[in-house]
Each structure stands twice: as C-alpha cells, then as structure tokens.
Amino acid sequence: MRRRQGLLLIADGLGDRPIPSLAGRTPLEAAATPNMDFFAARGMCGNVHPYRPGIPVGTDVGHLLIFGLDPDRVYPGRGPLEAYSAGVAMEPGDIAFRGNFATVDASLKVLDRRAGRIAERTGELASAIDGATLGGTLVLAKPLTQHRVAIVFRGRGLSPEVSPTDPGAAGLPLSVCRPRDEAAARTAALVNGFTALCRERLEEHPVNLERRAAGKPPANMVLLRGCGRTGEVTPITRQFDIRCACVAGDLTVLGIARLAGLETFHDPAFSGGTRSDLAGKARQAVACVRQGFDWTVVHVKGPDLCGHDGNPSDKIRVIEEIDAMFGQFRHELDLQRMIVSLTADHSTPCEKGDHSGDPVPTFVSGPTVRRDGIAEVGESAFRAGSLSGLSATDIFRIQLDQLDLMPKRGA
Numbered sequence: 001m002r003r004r005q006g007l008l009l010i011a012d013g014l015g016d017r018p019i020p021s022l023a024g025r026t027p028l029e030a031a032a033t034p035n036m037d038f039f040a041a042r043g044m045c046g047n048v049h050p051y052r053p054g055i056p057v058g059t060d061v062g063h064l065l066i067f068g069l070d071p072d073r074v075y076p077g078r079g080p081l082e083a084y085s086a087g088v089a090m091e092p093g094d095i096a097f098r099g100n101f102a103t104v105d106a107s108l109k110v111l112d113r114r115a116g117r118i119a120e121r122t123g124e125l126a127s128a129i130d131g132a133t134l135g136g137t138l139v140l141a142k143p144l145t146q147h148r149v150a151i152v153f154r155g156r157g158l159s160p161e162v163s164p165t166d167p168g169a170a171g172l173p174l175s176v177c178r179p180r181d182e183a184a185a186r187t188a189a190l191v192n193g194f195t196a197l198c199r200e201r202l203e204e205h206p207v208n209l210e211r212r213a214a215g216k217p218p219a220n221m222v223l224l225r226g227c228g229r230t231g232e233v234t235p236i237t238r239q240f241d242i243r244c245a246c247v248a249g250d251l252t253v254l255g256i257a258r259l260a261g262l263e264t265f266h267d268p269a270f271s272g273g274t275r276s277d278l279a280g281k282a283r284q285a286v287a288c289v290r291q292g293f294d295w296t297v298v299h300v301k302g303p304d305l306c307g308h309d310g311n312p313s314d315k316i317r318v319i320e321e322i323d324a325m326f327g328q329f330r331h332e333l334d335l336q337r338m339i340v341s342l343t344a345d346h347s348t349p350c351e352k353g354d355h356s357g358d359p360v361p362t363f364v365s366g367p368t369v370r371r372d373g374i375a376e377v378g379e380s381a382f383r384a385g386s387l388s389g390l391s392a393t394d395i396f397r398i399q400l401d402q403l404d405l406m407p408k409r410g411a
C-alpha cells in the first residue's frame, strides 16, 4: 500500500449564490459544518472553475474534468455515456445510442416519445431486443431509469455518422435513419433494420399486452438519437498505475467513473435523491480506503437536486448530512495518511434553479498540505484561498501530487 491515500467527496451542484432569505449567505455558509471546517483548516481552499470561468457544465462533463479527463478530447457523446451508465463496457468499434421506449401507431407515427413515462418492467422489454443480430451486427439493449434504454451496436465497419430516428416530438412520423457520409450507409440500413426489429419484438410483447389492457400506451418502439463512439480514452487508473474507487448511486456519475477506469460501488440505497443513504455511502468509502484504493471518490447528488428545486433550506439540510459524512471520515480514518478533499462538478444556485458558471467551493487537506488559514467553508471565505481561480483539472493534479503519484517533468 502507498504511503498516503486520497478521498474526495463530490457534492453535486454544491456551489451557490447569496440568498436574501439567508441574509445574503449561501446554503454552504448558512449550514452548520464543523467537520468540513476542520478539514478546510488543515489545507488549501478556494473557488474552483469546473471548466473555464463562466461556462456552466453538465454533470457528465463536470465529472470527466474532476477525474482528470479532457472533455474536448474524450467526450464520447451521450450515446456512449448512457451505455457506460447502463454498465456496458464499450469495445473499440462499437457505436451507442440514447434510446427511448416510445409509443407508435401502425403507420409509425410517434404518439408518445416516452410511452406514458413507462417506469416498470423495461428490463423485460430490453431483454426482447438484447442479443439480437442484424446482418452480423450484435445489438445490446440495457435498461436505464424510466423510459430510457441504452442501445449498442457491436460489429465490423460501424459508423456513428447517422441521423436519429427520434423525430423529437410526438405527432411526427418516426424518422428514417440516413447516413451523414458514404461510409455510414450500411450503419443507417442497420438502424432502420433495428426499427423493424423493435416493431416485430415489442408490438405483441406480454408487457405491452398488459399495458394495453390497463389502458396504458404500449412501449412498442425504441427511438434512437445521440449516436457516438468512444475515442481512445486511456483510463486514469492505467495512466497513473493506480487503483481508484467510485461510490455513487447516480447512473451518469457511475458511467463516467467506469469510462475513467474507476471501480464502482453502488447500492439501491445510494440513489435515493435527497434522501439517499449518506451514512452508508460514507461507510462504503471508508471500506474502500481500508481495501487500499489509492483514490476513493464518493458522490452525493442531493445539493444539485435542491438547487434545481430552488429550495435553500433543503440544500442546507443535505449539506449538514454531508458534513456528518466528513465526521465519519474524521473519526474512522487514519488522518495522518489521508488527503481528504471536497469539490463539486458545478454550481446549481437555488435562485437560478439550474447549473451556473460560478466556481465551486473546494478544499484539499491533509498533514502534508500547506495551510491557507481559512477556518470555515463557504464561497466568501474561500475567495482568499490558494485554490481560487484554478480549474478542476488542476485540482485533480494537485491531489495526485499530494499522493506522490504525479510524474516529474524534466530530469
């Protein structure tokens, strides 16, 4: 085992703006956070740009950056990200789509792009398609949350340069897939074959017979969009020869973590939104550290959901629960050999109800880390910290350097 180990907590959407009902404080500043304050005082702090100043990012791009990957080089598109989220290990040459279970009529007019927001038994419907072959190409279909399904084509000579079959709105006919260049002609034909396959296997599927009998729209089609292929992504675990763990419940985060080479740890109790089992997540993170992982990342979705809901008091409650996780780290780990950090993938201010380009509160703490002398966490207090103005990529490197894992440049 190495001399030191890293533990990073990602509080999704943590950053916020001053809120009048909190006397101009942010939820992080208004929350009681004795444990986060303890760690912040033992290290460097600051407001960190997830990507570039003023550019809001999605959870996918935010996490690529936190994991040390460059989204301008490796961003594989939504289709492959959904495939990773569904647990498919993409192979070189695979192409992947975002799929929706939808309702179409006999003329393939789309009646409902989400099949009445179907949420049950989509695994059975996906199984009806999963493993099928189209002209020697294998089709993988893995259910995601609600009406979403990841579709992967595996075979020779596939191209991602094809148009979607999802017309984008109900009332329109399902789109015929067209190639965007000559090399994609065969792939487009396969996609249109996939539409026929869905028709054949889903129309009379027992799940759909039951849905019709219950007056619900059948999920008798899969609409495809967002086709992409993963580039040559070198997992960070191979790049730095390290073992990394990710404890999360959110499928997007788990997908990005797999793409980056992290081993994933999840449990149904971890995906409870603002009522997720945070103490259980902290216990799993502590277990990963004890198992010897060089870098363990634990993700909490709650702050982002509260920001989207525009609910500062809920955000404060979730932040205080996150503080209790830091309490578990403080009392259960040997802090003499730990680099403990906090960051976020982006800000989700309650006032905006969406992601913003504001930099995110971040600290990197440990016995070997220089101290900024900042005694409490908060966007205002962190403005004076040594990490302010840096990027998520910088924070990734700083953590690895603290773990003695960053190769030297030069002799």
Ligand SMILES: [Zn+2]
Pocket: 012, 013, 058, 059, 060, 062, 304, 345, 346
């Ligand atoms: Zn996010």
